[in-house]
Amino acid sequence: MQQKRKWLLVAPVCLTPLLLTSQLQGTEPEKPARAQVQEAPAPAPTPSPRIYPPHRADQTRTNLYWGDTHLHTNYSPDAYINGNTVMSPDEAYRFARGEEVQTGSGLKVKLGRPLDFLAVTDHSEYMGIHVRLAEHDSALADWPVGKRWAELLAQGNRVLYLLDMLKTLQDNRPEDALPDGVRESVWHDAMASAERYNDPGHFTALIGYEWSATISGDNLHRNVIFRGNAADLAGTRPFTGQDSRQPEDLWNALQRYENVSGTKVLAIPHNGNLSNGRMFAPTMSDGNPFTADYARRRARWEPLVEATQIKGDGEAHPYLSPEDEFADFETWDDSNLMGTVPKKPEMLQYEYVRSALKLGLQHDSQLGVNPFKFGLVGGTDSHTSLSAIEEDNFVGKFSNGEPSPTRAMEHMAGMGPINWGLVASGITAVWAPENTREAIFDAFERREVYATTGPRMQVRFFGGWDFTSDDAVRPDYAQIGYAKGVPMGGDLLRQRQGGAPRFMVAASKDPIGANLDRVQVVKGWLGKDGQLHERVYDVAWSGDRKPDAETGKLPAVGNTVDVANATYRNTIGSAEFATTWTDPDFDPDCRAFYYVRVLEIPTPRWTAYEAAYFHITLPDEVPMVIQERAYTSPIWYTP
Amino acid sequence: MTSSEKGGRIHRILRGMQREPLVHFLAVGLVLFLLYALANPVGADAGEHIAVDRQRLLDFVQSRQATVDDSAGKRLEKLTPAEVRALVDEYVREQAMYREAERLGLADEDYLIRRRLAQSLDFLYRNMEGVPKPTEQQLRDYYAAHIGRYAAAPAITFSHIYFSGDLHGWDGAERLARQTLRAIQTRGEDAVLAQRWPGDRFVYQLNYAERDKSLIASHFGVPMADRLFSIAPHIGEWQGPFRSTSGWHLVRIEERDSAGQMPFEAVVVQVQRDWVEAQKQARADAGYARLRERYDIGVSPEIRGMMTDKAAQ
Structure with a gap:
């Protein structure tokens, strides 16, 4: 009996073509829940008696x-009317945590x-209102708009209900505003879920x-x-x-x-x-x-x-x-x-x-x-x-x-x-x-x-003035980054002794994903001419590719994607890069920013996974390959 | 609720339908037609009579667009008489073809339709009586009966020193790791680590705080993750070396939470969800069980043979 019930539970999932890959696993046992600690304060950073235990509350041990x-979630009106009627913030958090x-x-x-x-x-805007109407919230009983909607709902007249709701949202008339207390009450529920x-x-x-x-x-x-x-x-x-x-x-x-x-x-x-x-x-x-x-x-x-x-x-x-x-x-x-x-x-x-x-x-x-x-x-x-x-x-x-x-x-x-x-x-x-x-x-x-555009590649980016080329390959390069410079999002100010800023970049592939093609530094600056400029520097790349003598462009990494089967091979690209880069065009008088863009090797786009799974052919105009990427926050230089 | 018992029931069913995502709108068409017939008895929109009214046309337009916006209503208003005639023709044609296809039993031949209708019925069984409301005792009983589900996943906090298999060879890396461990044990951690962190640059991180096994496994490989979660933690002491997918590691575990039972109070929300889901599943199972009784199943001898355990033969 137990066996049979399980089959009944699982059957619609197997039959229904949502399960594209292992990422969505309908038949896996549910992951055990974790404790829900309500309003627990963050553990205070306790001073550690030792020098080196990297206490996790230490700001530089990130x-x-x-x-x-x-x-x-279904609290958003446009989500609700487009079919998300049952998945509340609770489901969103539960799904996200596994x-x-x-x-x-x-x-x-x-x-x-x-x-x-x-x-x-x-x-x-109208947060949670459709959920409340479906629940016959009494606070909405005397609200003319809600009354109208509830009536349409009660008649099962979905079409007119949706038409009316869209029009009301669009018109945004003061008399259509929610009754006092409803906004607060829905917001309270949303926060309670978090x-x-x-x-x-x-x-x-x-x-x-x-x-x-x-x-x-x-x-x-x-x-x-x-x-x-x-x-x-x-x-x-x-x-x-x-x-x-x-x-x-x-x-x-x-x-x-x-x-x-x-x-x-x-x-x-x-x-x-x-x-x-x-x-x-x-x-x-x-x-x-x-x-x-x-x-x-x-x-x-x-x-x-x-x-x-x-x-x-x-x-x-x-x-x-x-x-x-x-x-x-x-x-x-x-x-x-x-x-x-x-x-x-x-x-x-x-x-x-x-x-x-x-x-x-x-x-x-x-x-x-x-x-x-x-x-x-x-x-x-x-x-x-x-x-x-x-x-x-x-x-x-x-x-x-x-x-x-x-x-x-x-x-x-x-x-x-x-x-x-x-x-x-x-x-x-x-x-x-x-x-x-x-x-x-x-x-x-x-x-x-x-x-990032989806993959979980790890990227460290530090800016400073005296990183050595050895620093990036040290086992504790991140601690060195914090000690000698600033991390992504930080600021560099004018140095008295001159010299160009140096940047330490370390990028590793998504542990279960594709190799990396290259690491680039994107620089933007305000020139002495008052004009804005930008330039993209390739600072590390896989294989023995050489930049083109004329254009300076690095050749493409190649492509191992098998579109028909929605697969790729990590036979090109590199699992990681670590390098120190100095701005070759630095002008200490010019405001500038620097951020890192990391490119993966080409992989199948979601359309390729979908076509392979459903055995369908999509028109030629549909892209089937993607080169995913990460963008770091910039580091700014201000004279 | 002021409506009659029958009205209330229809209402509940319609509310159930309301929860259906739009993508099922077409699929539940058949059920909807039955419900419409119940809700607004317009005589005989069945058999050899096809009824056409505003609501049916609007639904028709909306369903074909697979959308719900106000364009359908607007469009209907703006149609010329010729266009309305064409729309009605299309609607009637689809209805007539649909009914004939049904009469010929084509739906039975179409797996997609069978599956959708079966899903729709399952959905009705699950939701017809609204969301069940548990008592606290029911939830506590459910929690006790499914205690294994409510356990916390273990997490680990540690630092490591890495010796690369690529750079030193596997044996060389292991030897270096052992030397470093001896140095720490004889000269003290501060003396060895203070000047310069020993070992090589690891592709991911030096320190890991409260990470679960799947993340550790993705960075170090499953065998090393298994070991880190199963060895005596010796909190604050260096131990190893451990072999990962890329080299050898010395590890200092700072903290390790074992998988622990979560108290009822901490997981009550999840228990309630699971309980509600179980009730709905039970309804669907009961609905099916009642249904199943009405059927006489004839399994061929060949398949019956295949259904029998070899050992029992």
Whole structure:
């Protein structure tokens, strides 16, 4: 009998084609749960009597933690209407920390490699409202909009209900605002979920939400993430795009949180690629040029930017970086978020990370403060409650786009771009002394983080003035990095004795992934001519490739991908690189930034895994190979 | 709830449907038609009569688009009479073809349809009576009965000194590791480590804090991970050498949490989830068991033979 029951449980999973690979294992026994320590303070860094035991609370003995800073659940209206009706923040946290969960369509899913941390960031606008309506929340009984919706729900009239809801969201009329108390109550539930799964030392559940201001269809969204716990934030409520669509007002709201809660908070701008030139535009919301005060506040509240996610990669654009043969990577540049206004080339400079970092140098020279002094993170922005964005486990953007023989050629959410263009990306790596809310948040603030497009390659990046070429190959190179320099996200200031800055880079492949092609340093600077410049240096690469004498370009690493079978071989590339690099073009009078880009060898794209699994043929225009990458936060030089 | 018992039941079923993701919208079409027939008795939209009304057309448009936005409603309003006629024709054609296909038993031939319908029924069994509400005692009983599920995974905190097999050869690396361990034991840790950390550069990290076995295994290989989690930890003392996939290591374990039983209070949320899931599964099993009784199963002698254990023959 036991045997039979098991079979019944497992059967729908085996029959249902979600299980692409070992990353999602429907039949694995559930991983045992961990303790849920509520509101436990971080272990205080106790002074150690010994010199060398590397106590984990020592700021320079950092561990690498992986997580998602951008994930939606059924609390987000657009997730709900696109089929994610049953997966709450609880399921999101459980899945992220390695437990098996069941999606609304009955699929059992489990992450092959759990995450170390997760911020659930549901849209703050009408957060949780559909869940409450489905539960017949009495607080919504007298709310005309809710009444209308509940009636439609009760009639089972899904279509009219959805039409009405979308229209109400779009119109944003004051009389449609939620009744008092509902926002607070939903927010309380969202925070309580994070508290249930936050487990200091093992899994960090960060409290957060997404402020989803959209102006004329242009995306200005920010993910708001807190350092503290639910008790600190009692009585607060999420700031919405209905409250204000101006980032300056969001920052005021963040200041108010800090005033009342005593904890800290920051905002992470959404990938700027769908903002149609708004995200890093040189003007404030009132249309005037930046003031020093604006720049200071922006730098203070927004120390990070989302460089890559499912809706496109935002590091660089080929129009802006024509010399960079890797700049055209999973580019989404057709239009704004809502698809209402086509993209114009002049918008691009205000959308992409590399360009914004350069513009920041210029603002800095004019205002004395750099508004765009940000580190780089990756988020999924998945609306399925499932942070599963590796090529071989890509669940998709919305629940109505789960793996199937047809989804690659269907429209995202039925109305967006064709699904094959979705990017199985991104993830955030954090160098922190321990896995707690406080330590992860503090690493965010000092920008000691980096983004990858999915794989978990390990990247160390230090800047300093007197690294020796021996340092990078020492067993304790990381301690040397901290002792003699600054890690990613840090600052270098003018040296009296002159000389160029030296950078120590160490990159290792994802322990269960593909080899690495090369390590590059991307430099941007403000020249004496007042112009902004950029250059990409190859600083370490695999094999005995030689840069082309004429172009200076390193030949491509090659390609071992077998598209038909969705496999590759690690017969090319290198498992690790460690090197010290000196800027050959350094000018001590010029502001500059440096960040590292690490390229993997080519591997099968999610579309290749899907085609191989379902035995389908996709059109030639669908890319089947991807060269995944990591982007570190920059190190800035300021004269 | 003010509606009649029948209405309440339909309501509950519809709420269940509401939870279905859109991707199943087409799949549950058949069930929906039955429910519509119950909810709005429009006479005979069955057999040889095909009813066409606004709601059916809207659903038709939405389902074909596989989307739910307001474009379908808008589009319907803007259609010219000729376009509406064409839409109705398409709808009627699909209905007629669908019903004939059903009459001919084509659905039985189509595995995809069989599977979807079976899943839909399973879903109904699981959710028809709403979410079951457990008492604390029920949860405690469930926890006690499944105690093995609620254990914490072990974690380890340690530093290591690495000797590369590539650089020194496996034997050379092991010899160097043993020499270094002896030096630490005779001269003291500070004397050996203070000036310059011995050994070679390891591809991943020097220090690991509270990491689980799968991560350690991915960096050092499974055998070494197994050993680190099973040896006497000798907290704070250097021990080894241990062989990894890339060389030999001396290891100083700072902390090792063994796999421990989690108290009920710490896992109550998960217990509740598991309990609810178990109840739903039991409903589905019971629903199937009732169903199964109605069937007489004829297994061919050949297959019956294959179903019998060899030992029992």
